[in-house]
Amino acid sequence: SQQGEEDPQALSIQEGENATMNCSYKTSINNLQWYRQNSGRGLVHLILIRSNEREKHSGRLRVTLDTSKKSSSLLITASRAADTASYFCATVSGYSNYQLIWGAGTKLIIKP
Amino acid sequence: SQTIHQWPATLVQPVGSPLSLECTVEGTSNPNLYWYRQAAGRGLQLLFYSVGIGQISSEVPQNLSASRPQDRQFILSSKKLLLSDSGFYLCAWSVIIQETQYFGPGTRLLVL
Numbered sequence: 001s002q003q004g005e006e007d008p009q010a011l012s013i014q015e016g017e018n019a020t021m022n023c024s025y026k027t028s029i030n031n032l033q034w035y036r037q038n039s040g041r042g043l044v045h046l047i048l049i050r051s052n053e054r055e056k057h058s059g060r061l062r063v064t065l066d067t068s069k070k071s072s073s074l075l076i077t078a079s080r081a082a083d084t085a086s087y088f089c090a091t092v093s094g095y096s097n098y099q100l101i102w103g104a105g106t107k108l109i110i111k112p
Numbered sequence: 113s114q115t116i117h118q119w120p121a122t123l124v125q126p127v128g129s130p131l132s133l134e135c136t137v138e139g140t141s142n143p144n145l146y147w148y149r150q151a152a153g154r155g156l157q158l159l160f161y162s163v164g165i166g167q168i169s170s171e172v173p174q175n176l177s178a179s180r181p182q183d184r185q186f187i188l189s190s191k192k193l194l195l196s197d198s199g200f201y202l203c204a205w206s207v208i209i210q211e212t213q214y215f216g217p218g219t220r221l222l223v224l
Contacts, residue, residue, distance in 0.1 A: 004155075030210055042202055042215035043156075088155060098210040099171070102155035 004032075004089040004103030012109040019076040021106040023089030024069075030092045032072050033100065034063060037086045046074070046087075079110045114139035118203050118216035125223050131176075131190040133219050135203030138184065143205040145186040146213065147178055150200040162186060163209065198223045 007022045023032065031050045035043040047063045049056050049072065056063050062075040076083055086107045090100040115138045125131060137143050144163050148156040158171045160178035168178050175194050179187045186203060200220050204213040 033212065040200075040218070040220070042217045043204075043213075045212045045214065048212055090156075092210040099158055099161065100156075100210075100213065102157075104153070104155045107153075 004091050004101060006087070006089055006103040006106040008106060009104070010107045010109070012111060013079060015079055015081055015110050015112050017079055019079050019083070019108055019110075021074045021087050021108070023072045023074070023103055025072075025089075025091045026070065027091075027093055027095045028067070030094070030098070032065060033090045033092070034061075034072075034074050035088045035090065037088065037105070039085070043088065076108075079108075081110050081112050084108060084110045114205075114214065116203060116205055116214060116216040118201075118219055120219060121217065122220045123222070125193050125221065127195055127223055128192050131188070131193050131197070131221070133188040133201055133203075133221075135186040135188075135216055136184055137205045140184070140205070140207070142183060143207065144209050145180060146204040146206070147186065147188050148202040148204065150202060150218075152200075156202065160188070161209075193223045195223050197221065 004023050004025050013019055029051055031048055033048045034046040037043045047056050047058050049063050049065045060077045065072045086105040088105045090102045117136050146161045147159040150156050162168050162180045165180050176190050200218050202218045203216040206213045
């Protein structure tokens with residue numbers, strides 16, 4: 001079964017609004033990574049957060065990690081049409097032989 | 113800077129035909145290399161990874177095989193394609209296992 005499960009599966013918001021996506025996982029992890037995929041393209045790494053970190057920022061992106069709840073969230077502030085994409089979380093742990101285990105993704109649509 | 117190439121971009125093949133997808137990385141040495149498959153609207157499934165020339169680890173038993181004949185070349189092959197082999201195939205590399213991965217543009221394979 002998948003380690004990371006994103007929620008919601010799809011999200012549609014107006015340009016300028018904030019978008020929040022969540023990722024839940026089942027086992028303890030070494031790190032959790034967020035990636036973006038534009039339609040039909042390869043994935044682009046956004047942020048890596050380690051198990052001893054609680055929050056990381058990169059530009060308009062903010063990622064939080066709550067290891068007690070086994071969950072992470074990705075916040076995109078002041079969304080733009082170019083943020084339209086699918087967003088995936090991937091977890092790494094010894095249980096997965098340190099390979100990335102991927103969720104099914106959240107499809108984000110930003111309406112102009 | 114590092115770049116990763118995959119070809120072809122799209123491929124339509126009949127059932128029972130052979131397959132060869134190639135991935136090459138430039139600008140780095142001794143990368144960890146990965147082959148993933150992504151079904152429509154789903155997350156990524158790790159197929160193979162390699163930590164060095166001739167070293168291949170298979171994650172999922174299947175109709176496919178992988179080879180790494182050179183440090184920065186990773187090849188995905190099949191002797192006889194099945195309908196279920198259709199999908200989006202992504203190659204990726206990383207400096208360190210369990211850390212950030214960098215993806216190629218992908219190959220869309222349709223088996224008819």
